[in-house]
Amino acid sequence: MGRSPCCEKAHTNKGAWTKEEDDRLITYIRAHGEGCWRSLPKAAGLLRCGKSCRLRWINYLRPDLKRGNFTEDEDELIIKLHSLLGNKWSLIAGRLPGRTDNEIKNYWNTHIRRKLLNRGIDPATHRPVTDNTNIPTTTATTTVSAANSSPETTTISFSTPPHNLIKSEELIENDIKISIHHNSLDHRKIKIHSPENQERCPDLNLELQIGPPLHHHKNDSVSSYMTGGSTICFACSLGVQNSKECSCTSIGLNGTSGNSTAYDFLGLKNGVLDYRSLEMK
DNA sequence: AAGCTCCACAACCGCCTGTAC
DNA sequence: TGTACAGGCGGTTGTGGAGCT
Numbered sequence: 001m002g003r004s005p006c007c008e009k010a011h012t013n014k015g016a017w018t019k020e021e022d023d024r025l026i027t028y029i030r031a032h033g034e035g036c037w038r039s040l041p042k043a044a045g046l047l048r049c050g051k052s053c054r055l056r057w058i059n060y061l062r063p064d065l066k067r068g069n070f071t072e073d074e075d076e077l078i079i080k081l082h083s084l085l086g087n088k089w090s091l092i093a094g095r096l097p098g099r100t101d102n103e104i105k106n107y108w109n110t111h112i113r114r115k116l117l118n119r120g121i122d123p124a125t126h127r128p129v130t131d132n133t134n135i136p137t138t139t140a141t142t143t144v145s146a147a148n149s150s151p152e153t154t155t156i157s158f159s160t161p162p163h164n165l166i167k168s169e170e171l172i173e174n175d176i177k178i179s180i181h182h183n184s185l186d187h188r189k190i191k192i193h194s195p196e197n198q199e200r201c202p203d204l205n206l207e208l209q210i211g212p213p214l215h216h217h218k219n220d221s222v223s224s225y226m227t228g229g230s231t232i233c234f235a236c237s238l239g240v241q242n243s244k245e246c247s248c249t250s251i252g253l254n255g256t257s258g259n260s261t262a263y264d265f266l267g268l269k270n271g272v273l274d275y276r277s278l279e280m281k
Numbered sequence: 282a283a284g285c286t287c288c289a290c291a292a293c294c295g296c297c298t299g300t301a302c
Numbered sequence: 303t304g305t306a307c308a309g310g311c312g313g314t315t316g317t318g319g320a321g322c323t
Contacts (some may be wrong), residue, residue, distance in 0.1 A: 016291075038308060055292065090311060106290050
C-alpha cells in the first residue's frame, strides 16, 4: 500500500535537539497539551517531524521522568520483567515509573545484557548459557479478566516434543475447562479456558515467556492456579510435586504463604497476573 | 598530544495497529 | 469494505565522550 511520509523531510531538522527547540516544544506542550503530533511542529514553530517531537518529549523532556542511574532494584525488576515479557519495552517501562521504554531498552542492551552474561545467564532466554539441555522450555499465554482481575483463561505450557505426550485430562466446572496434558513427570501443560472471558476480553492475550526461576526458595509459590479450591504451586506445575520445592501444602486458598514473594512484582503471588496494570502507562 | 577503539545513549527508521471517513 | 492517517513500538544507527595505546 505504501505510506506517505509523516512530514516533509526536506524541510525538517534531524539529529540532536537544540536547547531552543527543547524550549519551544516544552512551552507548546505546557500550553496546549500533548496530542496531534503531526501538526504540533508547525504550530510550535519547530522544523521537526511530528514523530521526532513525540519521541523527544516522551523520552527526554517529560517532567515526570526519573533521570539518573538505575538502582539495583530496578535492575532486578527489569530482568524479571524481561524474563516474562521479552522485548516488550513499553510494557516493562509501564512497571517502572519515570522510566521510558527507550531508556530501558538502551540500558538493557548496554548494561544488563553484559551483567547477565557475566552471571552465565543467556539474556535472551534467561537460562544458564552452558546448560541448554534438560530444562523445560516454559511458555505461558494468559488472558485475565478485566472485570474482577481473576484469571479466567490461563494457558501455561511446559513444552516437550508432542510424541512424549502420554496422558491428558480435562475437567469442566462452571463453564471453565481445565485441560491437563501430562507429557512426563517433568513436563505438563495446563490450560484453563473460559468462553465468557474470551468474549469479554478477546484482545487481552499476551504471549509471555515465563522461565522457571534459577533458584526458588522453599516457600515460593509462583503462579498458584485456582482450580476448584486447590492450588498448584510452581514446583508442582513443573512436575516436581512432593519435592522439597513443593509449596502446595503451605499456601492457602488465596495463594498466599508465609514467605511467598517470588514474582509478586506482577501480582503472580496470588496467581493473578494483572495485565491491565502492565498496559497502563 | 594524537589517533584509535569502545561505550552509552539519543534519535531515527520502518513496520504495525487502531480509527476515522 | 477499503483507504489514509496518526500514534506507538521495537530494532538499528549515529554521535559524542571516555579510555587506552
